Amino acid sequence: MDEDRGGWRRCVLSGAVFAVCMAGTTLPTPLYGLYQQKFGFSELTVTVVYAVYAFGVIGVLLLAGNASDTVGRRPVLLAGLAFAAASAVCFLCATGLGWLYVGRLLSGLSAGLFTGAASAYVMESAPYRGASRATFVATAANMGGLGCGPLLAGVLAQYAPWPLHLPFAVHLVLVAVSAAVLLRLPETVRERRPLSAVRPQRPGLPAGVRAVFVPAAIASFVGFALFGVFTSVSPAFLAQSLNVTDHAVSGLVVALAFFASVGGQLAVDRVGAGRSLPLGCAGLLAGLALLAGALWWDLLALVVLSALVGGAGQGLAFRGALSAVAGASPADRRAAVISTLFVVAYTGISVPVIGVGVLADPIGLEGAGLVFIACMAVLVSGAALYLLRRPVPAKA
Incomplete structure (x- = not known):
């Protein structure tokens, strides 16, 4: 029973880390209008800034989609959190359009690393015979995290000061807490190989x-x-x-x-x-x-x-x-x-x-x-x- 509780605790904590990372990818959504006013770009530019994220995800899926199977889940997830933190810093420091492009690309790299590795990590952390519930945790963390991003940013932008900075500062703190949590969770891949063994998929x-x-x-x-x-x-x-x-x-x-x-x-x-x-x-x-x-x-x-x-x-x-x-x-x-x-x-x-x-x-x-x-x-x-x-x- 204690082992089951420990397994579900690890499953839920890893799901929370997953949600924090995915929330960062949609955090800018309600803020694009403010960026348009600040930097004076068109609706086409908004869509291109948004789409850069997807190109980052596709690049990671093709080049390193199986990396966590090789080097382990935690190193890949920590790298994903590092990209998420770098993305938040780009938005915090944004003084022009270029910062938004780089921030979105880094966000895409983060999501690309997390999508497969975090889903596997959540399910592997669950107790034996808990596959169905673990799948629910992974699904809720992924899509739920994506939903929490615009909700968090929208509420902060509307009711708190510094609308173009506070959402990313809050996310940066959440990423730091997530990294601390992840460092305390065990690795689930038993046979790990060096990074040089990762091959494009x-x-x-x-x-x-x-x-x-x-x-x-x-x-x-x-x-x-x-x-x-x-x-x-x-x-x-x-x-x-x-x-x-x-x-x-x-x-x-x-x-x-x-x-x-x-x-x-x-x-x-x-x-x-x-x-x-x-x-x-x-x-x-x-x-x-x-x-x-x-x-x-x-x-x-x-x-x-x-x-x-x-x-x-x-x-x-x-x-x-x-x-x-x-x-x-x-x-x-x-x-x-x-x-x-x-x-x-x-x-x-x-x-x-x-x-x-x-x-x-x-x-x-x-x-x-x-x-x-x-x-x-x-x-x-x-x-x-x-x-x-x-x-x-x-x-x-």
Whole structure:
């Protein structure tokens, strides 16, 4: 019993460290409008600053995605916290646009190191036979942390002094506490090798996986693209079209999408992996339709509903996609196939968002958003129709 308690204590503490790191990646979300006023850049620049983060994540996934399997979980997580701290320092010292680019890139490197290593560490820290609950802790820490970032920054920016500095100072303190906690937790990788043994991970897609991978990848791309739009341009839409200038409100709207994703991922256990992917596609389509209505009629209630429905759809679709792809992959290629899925997902969180920024100047933010929604709706509808004709096997 004492051993179980110790295991759950380690699991929860490592989950808290995971959440702190992920919160830093979304911390700037409600602050982009303030940075625009301070440095005088366009909506396109906002989306590029945001997307730099995804390029950092993709780079780490490709070059060092399996590093924690080689050198151990704790060294990789400590490196991720170091990048998170460096990112916070960049935002604290920001005197121009260049600081924001570097800060976002460092944040992406931090998230890239944490995503796989922290998930594995949380699950390995749990007691024996606690895999299901440990998966919940890892899921809640990941998406919950992403949701806490804009909420924390929005509340501090609205109700406390130094809105462009205090959120990052607070996060820096949380990162320091997390590092102290991590140093007291045990390593879970028993056979460790030197850093020189880490090799770049090439994405791979065996022929037998492609039928499952294509709809899973499309759903993941659309889900992450929807999150990308929410976290990069929704505060600007709320301010410009709905006159919502309260940073706490804009942070809460973004946070709701991530919290709903946690709920969607948890629902997979009840719905079943085979049905969660098509249901997730339906949720994404409904979320896109609600967002289109919000843009067309300028209604805050529809923005909130879009965050909740689209976030739940993303959670269902992405966990279903991971289950389907992992189940269809041969054991010796599984890691490479899952890495490929993550690369597609993080491409979704960057490229479409930049497209919205490019279109925002000539046709306005609302018009750009409607074009984005139309494109994503076509993609996710195609994936849903494909799944209706060729359902994912229940064993996935």
